[in-house]
Amino acid sequence: MELSQLEPQIVWKNFAALNSVPRPSKKEEQVIEFIKNFGEKLNLETTVDEVGNVIIKKPATSGMEDRKLIVLQSHLDMVCQKNNDVNFDFETQGIQMEVDGDWVKAKGTTLGADNGLGVASIMSILESSDIPHPALEALFTIDEETGMTGAKGLKPGQLEGQILLNLDTEEDDEIDIGCAGGIDVTASQNYKVEDSNGQIVKITVKGLQGGHSGMDIHKGFGNANVILGRLLYTGLYNQNIQLISIDSGGLRNAIPREGNVVLSVRNSVEFIEDANNLKAEILEEFADIEKDLQINIENFSTPDKAISEGDSKNIILALKSAHNGVYRMSPDVKDLVESSNNIARVELQNGELKILNLSRSSVESSKNSVAEQLKSVYELAGMEVEFSGSYPGWKPKPGSEIVKIMEKIYERDFGSKPAVVACHAGLECGIIGANYPEMEMVSFGPTIRGAHSPDEKANIPSLQKYWGFLKEILANIPAK
Numbered sequence: 001m002e003l004s005q006l007e008p009q010i011v012w013k014n015f016a017a018l019n020s021v022p023r024p025s026k027k028e029e030q031v032i033e034f035i036k037n038f039g040e041k042l043n044l045e046t047t048v049d050e051v052g053n054v055i056i057k058k059p060a061t062s063g064m065e066d067r068k069l070i071v072l073q074s075h076l077d078m079v080c081q082k083n084n085d086v087n088f089d090f091e092t093q094g095i096q097m098e099v100d101g102d103w104v105k106a107k108g109t110t111l112g113a114d115n116g117l118g119v120a121s122i123m124s125i126l127e128s129s130d131i132p133h134p135a136l137e138a139l140f141t142i143d144e145e146t147g148m149t150g151a152k153g154l155k156p157g158q159l160e161g162q163i164l165l166n167l168d169t170e171e172d173d174e175i176d177i178g179c180a181g182g183i184d185v186t187a188s189q190n191y192k193v194e195d196s197n198g199q200i201v202k203i204t205v206k207g208l209q210g211g212h213s214g215m216d217i218h219k220g221f222g223n224a225n226v227i228l229g230r231l232l233y234t235g236l237y238n239q240n241i242q243l244i245s246i247d248s249g250g251l252r253n254a255i256p257r258e259g260n261v262v263l264s265v266r267n268s269v270e271f272i273e274d275a276n277n278l279k280a281e282i283l284e285e286f287a288d289i290e291k292d293l294q295i296n297i298e299n300f301s302t303p304d305k306a307i308s309e310g311d312s313k314n315i316i317l318a319l320k321s322a323h324n325g326v327y328r329m330s331p332d333v334k335d336l337v338e339s340s341n342n343i344a345r346v347e348l349q350n351g352e353l354k355i356l357n358l359s360r361s362s363v364e365s366s367k368n369s370v371a372e373q374l375k376s377v378y379e380l381a382g383m384e385v386e387f388s389g390s391y392p393g394w395k396p397k398p399g400s401e402i403v404k405i406m407e408k409i410y411e412r413d414f415g416s417k418p419a420v421v422a423c424h425a426g427l428e429c430g431i432i433g434a435n436y437p438e439m440e441m442v443s444f445g446p447t448i449r450g451a452h453s454p455d456e457k458a459n460i461p462s463l464q465k466y467w468g469f470l471k472e473i474l475a476n477i478p479a480k
Contacts, residue, residue, distance in 0.1 A: 003097055003104065006460055008467045010128070012104075015120035020094035025077040025146040027091060028052060035076065035119075035140050039075040042127055051153030056138040058126055067477040069132035070155070071161035072125065074118030074168055075144035075428065079452045082109040082255055083343030084101060084206060086454070096320070103449075105457035113458040114451040115144065118167030119366055121470060123199050133474040137161045144168075144428055148391045151428035163402050164436075165479065166443035167470070170215065170451055171419075172462040175406050176443035178362065179420030182212060182429060184252060184389040185341075185357040185371050187318070187378035193351040196242050196264035196306035200298060201271055203231055203261050206250070207292035210257035210453035213342035214360050214425040217255070217327050222290045223341045224259040225246050226366070227282060229299070229319030232261065234274045236316055238266040242306035243315060249345040252358035253426075254452040256344060264306050272297050307351055311382075316354065318381035321344065322357070324477055327370050330362065337424040339366040360424060362393045394430035398423050399442045401478060409472045414465070 004010045023031035032052050039046030039056035046056045052216075057178020060067065080090035086108035096107040105111055123137045125131060137159055141150030169176045205224045212328035225248050237243055241263055249415060265271040279295045286293050306312075329337035339361035347354045357374055367390075375385040397403070410418040429441045447462035449455070 005098060006099070006300065007464055008124070010122050010124040011117070011467055014123040015116055016097070018120055018123070019097060019240060022091050022093065023078050023112070024080045024090045025143050027374065028077050028142045031076045032142065038123060039126070041421045044126065049153065049155070049462070051141040051150055051156060051173060053150045053154055054140040055158065055170040056126060058138070058359070060135040060138045062133050064132055064134045066479050068136045068139065068162040068480050069111055069136045069160055069472065071134070071139055071159055071164040072121055072122045073141065073164055073166050073428065074115045075140040075141045075150065076119060077143055077145050078112040078116060079110050079145050079251060079254060079353070080112065080250045081210065081250060081452060081454055083454045094356055100457070102185065102460050103457040104460060105455070109454055110452065111456040111458060112171065113448045113456060115168045116332045117446055117448070119460060121167055125474070131471055131474065134477045141428060142292060146251065148428060148431055150340065150346045151431035152285050154432060154435065159436060162439060164429065164432065164439050165473065166427055166441065167445050169423060169443045169445040170448040172445070172447045172466050174419045174421050174425050174444065175279045175403060175410070176421055176427070177398055177403060179394045179427040180360040180362045180424045181364065181367055181391050181393035182360045182389070182426045183359055183367055183371050183387055184302055185359055186386045186388065187383040188386070189353045189383045191307040191311045191351040191353065193305035193307055196244060197269035198240060198266050198303065199265040199299065200244070201263055201265055201268050201297065202478065203228060203275065204256035204296040205260070205294070208257040208290055209296045209455065211450060212425065212452045213255050213344065213358055214340070214459050215423065215451065217340045217342065217424065218337050220289055221255050222286050222293060223324055223343060224256040225319065227295070227326050228259055228261050229316065230282065231275050232296070232316045233256050233320050235265055236313060239267065239271050239313050240309055241265055241316065241438055242309055243312040243348055244304045244306045246346050246348040249343070249419065251452070252342065252344040252356050254344065255342060257453065259346070262300055262304070270301050272299070302379065305350070314381040315348070316405050318378055320354070321377045322374055323370065328366060333422055336422055337369050340361055340424065347449065360426065362422060362424070364392065377459045387390040391426065392434060394427060394433060394441070397440070400442070402440045402442050405478065406442060406444070406473055410469065411474060413469065413472065
């Protein structure tokens with residue numbers, strides 16, 4: 001089946017149009033212009049603020065003028081990840097989509113359903129002539145995935161809405177009323193390089209699932225950086241290891257799927273034998289959850305400049321010690337991850353090291369504790385540590401009027417109660433709420449799997465369900 005034949009056709013049409021426009025985080029110029037032109041062609045009041053957020057206003061449909069003003073909000077940027085064997089340029093190419101049964105996915109790359117389906121839904125409401133709704137402010141933010149720059153740059157007074165509907169979650173039976181905050185932790189150091197003294201070995205890890213570093217952090221997926229750290233540790237005390245290069249992981253908000261390290265060892269035969277023994281154990285550990293995991297350990301013929309044994313040891317010990325995964329489960333909300341860390345990217349080239357982490361927590365003090373634990377480990381290893389990009393969580397308000405309305409509609413239309421939850425992802429609601437404390441906020445969306453990885457896919461029946469739910473919510477917004 002072609003994408004154009006799927007229901008709801010208006011949403012899939014707009015999603016396809018959006019996905020034809022390159023929109024990497026921090027490089028959203030083309031998609032900002034696309035959305036701006038979209039609003040202007042509809043003769044709707046359209047503005048672009050100083051950071052790049054686009055705001056489009058649409059009057060209420062007939063009979064809905066007395067209802068509370070609604071903000072519909074989604075972010076324009078997308079996570080750009082691809083399989084290693086795929087030749088694709090996210091800055092110049094549109095996403096190549098295909099239908100696979102009940103799912104829409106991309107060909108070897110992220111799909112951009114996060115948060116493109118939310119954007120496409122808002123576009124569809126804006127251009128509709130037969131969907132009842134109150135007066136709307138459509139807020140399209142930028143750079144959600146790598147810094148929340150758009151939400152942070154949104155100033156008080158730009159919006160007049162009383163209720164914000166954030167369309168950026170990934171389970172169609174959930175109503176989200178809270179989320180985690182986050183902070184970037186970056187460790188770095190420059191090391192002197194010297195001639196390597198031993199035999200050269202290359203270790204490659206690939207085939208991991210990856211995934212969202214918030215929503216998937218509790219699922220036990222493998223982390224390429226952690227696995228490489230374990231393999232390096234096997235020869236730390238008897239192989240005179242000198243690190244030559246590391247290229248592992250990617251974006252902070254994606255669980256690392258692949259990576260490699262090149263190193264010098266005293267005896268490559270012994271090292272490879274020991275590392276292969278550990279490899280077998282790792283493959284057995286992950287046999288049920290990482291069925292495509294591959295680990296290759298081999299002699300490498302090209303010698304190169306390396307850092308010293310002492311500096312190499314400090315890096316390996318840091319990778320072995322830094323926390324990755326769930327840090328603490330919430331004692332207040334069942335099954336909610338309260339705090340976590342993702343060791344997202346490790347890069348060592350020509351003696352220059354960077355280790356990127358994203359720490360998350362729904363509790364500010366716990367978020368700081370995770371970051372400080374990492375800082376302690378990396379500083380003990382002689383690295384410099386920088387905190388940046390901190391953003392607040394979103395405190396749940398389960399008794400708000402809009403949540404009660406949505407629960408009632410969901411139970412009436414779908415015959416079951418929705419899960420009213422807080423999530424471990426970083427939504428923009430907490431940041432926006434800091435400048436609009438009186439605004440009621442809620443987040444929901446269609447079912448998406450594998451967000452932030454090339455396995456990302458959107459469920460077709462779920463989008464139909466969510467689209468009907470969204471329209472019913474807009475038709476039942478209370479009076480001012």
